[in-house]
Amino acid sequence: MSSPDELLRIEGVRKSFPGVVALDDVDFDLRRGEVHVLLGENGAGKSTLIKVLSGAHRPDTGRVLVEGQEVQIRDAQDAARLGIATIYQEFNLVPDVTVAENIFLGRQPRRFGFIDTKRMEAEAAKLLERVGVDVSPSARVRGLGIAQLQMVEIAKALSLDTKILIMDEPTAVLTTEEVDRLFAIARRLREEGVGLVFITHHLEEIAALGDRVTVLRDGRSVAHVDASEPEDELVRLMVGRSIDEQYPRERPEPGQMLLQVRGLTRNGVFEGIDLDVRAGEVVGLAGLVGAGRTEVVRAVFGADPYDSGGVEVLGKKLPGSDVGAALNAGLGLVPEDRKGQGLVLDASVEENLGLVTLGPTSKGGFVNLASQRSSAARVADELAIRMAHIGQHVRTLSGGNQQKVVIGKWLLADSRVLVLDEPTRGVDAGAKVEIYRLINELTASGHAVLMVSSDLPEVLGMSDRILVMAQGRVTGELSAEEATQDSVMSLAVAANPGPNPEENEVEGR
Ligand SMILES: Nc1ncnc2c1ncn2[C@@H]1O[C@H](COP(=O)(O)OP(=O)(O)OP(=O)(O)O)[C@@H](O)[C@H]1O
Ligand SMILES: [Mg+2]
Missing domain, CATH: 3.40.50.300 (P-loop containing nucleotide triphosphate hydrolases)
Incomplete structure (x- = not known):
């Protein structure tokens, strides 16, 4: 039965893609005034789950209930109407218009048929003040830093009368101070009764901000626990084994x-x-x-x-x-901005892994395809890259698995x-240790x-x-x-x- 505090309930949701079951019989619920952490290894299904809630994916089976009512979320408009806002890692802002225009995109206040810039900027200023960010409503989005962009996204979510705010790895790109500021805003929203879904790979953030945790493993919701659960227990639930040595x-x-x-x-x-x-x-x-x-x-x-x-x-x-x-x-460089500089998204895992080695091994006109194949497969295996097969396009890998491909490509480059x-x-915590082990192997040789x-x-x-x-x-x-x-x-x-x-x-x- 649904309690009056229940904002959202997901029951038995399944979502498959060719060759992978991304979500399998997932249950999840969110209450008013709580921060619910979604925890899981790279490729466990976290982003897929929130895309079901934002209308980007339709589940194959299962039910989604908002405030006790079963709903169909077909697109972003449906989600917005239900009070669900999502902040993705890749922001959805338009760079060449102002902050205020971004916040009110498509629903700018009008006066005699024209956009009422003055009123729009005044309302935007109020929202920006509520999230505590010092950005002018008339500033262009292009010049803003990442933390400011995130705050503008949150201000935008607030303008939509959001009841459910979903954030996919919001802290991955923030400095310690910026994380503190984000947490202060999240706590304020929680007090106002908003329900927050929060994804992070930083375990120490779970106890700092979270109330409850749902752990996804291989697309299944394997545990619902309190956020005060010790970190090593969370890791064990997430990877299905304990990690005895982190470094x-x-x-x-x-x-x-x-x-x-x-x-x-x-x-x-x-x-x-x-x-x-x-x-x-x-x-x-x-x-x-x-x-x-x-x-x-x-x-x-x-x-x-x-x-x-x-x-x-x-x-x-x-x-x-x-x-x-x-x-x-x-020399080799694994860049910080991996999407922009490290990967060809519409090529396969195997092709991406071979991007650096292809040059050297093809000298004299020969590419040793067989040896390249087997070393690509070995690195993919060592880094536990989660994929349907080695020919899968990198675009459809989870965020963390894309990172592993870039690192693997350079490990192969010797x-x-x-x-x-x-x-x-x-x-994720398990894959980090694998990367550290590969660093050990490199330096030992x-x-x-x-x-x-x-x-x-x-x-x-x-x-x-x-x-x-x-x-x-x-x-x-x-x-x-x-x-x-x-x-x-x-x-x-x-x-x-x-x-x-x-x-x-x-x-x-
Ligand atoms: N459009 C797609 N086509 C094919 N497979 C997909 C697609 N989107 C996701 N997947 C697969 O579904 C699985 C779950 O991916 P998802 O992005 O939800 O993982 P995640 O838990 O968010 O991981 P990360 O921590 O790395 O971001 C992965 O195996 C991924 O490759
Ligand atoms: Mg993800």
């Missing part, structure tokens, strides 16, 4: 110098970067979002230019801005120095890893040395033994303005 780093003796960066400077972005990476090492590059870490590693790889300084691989100087030369010298920018963002990561436990757990950046400069270096959360954070916020502080803004590109 299995084995440190070989460092060998020869592989990568040496001296005085690398890009005016106004980063300055005087010195960096050594030896065979067998994992060097962590820590810092806050916007400290310039991604900009530095892109310049090292030749993807972006620099103004002075230099990069040597195995003692040979690399020309600047030449990705081909970097590749030939043995680079001497692999630069990983946020390697486990969006990756004389390769090296330079890792940019905003996940502090990961930087501390996996790096042999940590360089910390703030405002475009290296503010300190710590060995694995001396590094702690506090020592890294104090270097990351070090007041160390560059020569021209105003030009030091590197965020929001």
Whole structure:
């Protein structure tokens, strides 16, 4: 029987795609004024479930009830009418119109037949104030940072009189401070009686924000538990086994110098970067979002230019801005923006895994297809990429499994120095450990890893040395033994303005 507090109930929902059953007999319920966490490994069916609620997918069987009434959600309009709003990882905002126009898209207040901009902006300002974001209603969306975009999406949801707010991995791209702000808004909405569905791979966020947790495994809802459940128990429910060692780093003796960066400077972005990476090492590059870490590693790889300084691989100087030369010298880069830079979405898993190796192995006109096939299959297996078959298009993989394909592609490329920018963002707890094991294998066989990561436990757990950046400069270096959360954070916020502080803004590109 439905209680008066029940907002949403899902019963026996099934959804299949060719070759996969994404959801199988799923039950779920959401109450007024609660945050309900959906937890599960990459490919467990979380995004598919919320797409059923947003009208993007129709279930094959099963029932969806909103406030006790069975409903059919055929499209986004149906969802909106029922008070359901969804914030996807990829935002749905229109970049070239204003914030206010985005919030009221398709339902702008009118006066004598014309859009009443004044009234629209005044109402938008009220909503933006309610979420506590300092953005002008007349600003264009294009210039906003990711956290601001998210807040605009939430303001938009509020304008729709939302009763059920669904967020798919909202914190994956936010800084610690921004996460705090998002949580404050979520708590306020909860007090107002909104029901929130929240997806995250960061286990520590569950107890911090959640009330209840539904665990999905292989498309089935396998557990409904309290959010205060211990983390290791949540992991066990999620992956079906316990993970005894989260950071299995084995440190070989460092060998020869592989990568040496001296005085690398890009005016106004980063300055005087010195960096050594030896065979067998994992060097962590820590810092806050916007400290310039991604900009530095892109310049090292030749993807972006620099103004002075230099990069040597195995003692040979690399020309600047030449990705081909970097590749030939043995550098590899797994970029932060994997959708934009790392994958061909309409090609298969196998083809994507072969993208980097295809060049080298086809020299002289031969591509060793058979060996390429078997190594692609091996890497897919080691990373436990969840797919119907190796010919499946990457576009239809779950978010986390797409990440694994990009990483796998570079593991196959056999680079001497692999630069990983946020390697486990969006990756589930079990798969993270698999990636760490592969990093161990690489370094044990004389390769090296330079890792940019905003996940502090990961930087501390996996790096042999940590360089910390703030405002475009290296503010300190710590060995694995001396590094702690506090020592890294104090270097990351070090007041160390560059020569021209105003030009030091590197965020929001
Ligand atoms: N349009 C589609 N066509 C074919 N298969 C699909 C499609 N959408 C999803 N799938 C498959 O359904 C399964 C569940 O995917 P889903 O995106 O729901 O996972 P998820 O739990 O959100 O994972 P992640 O944590 O990686 O985001 C995966 O095996 C995925 O490949
Ligand atoms: Mg997903």
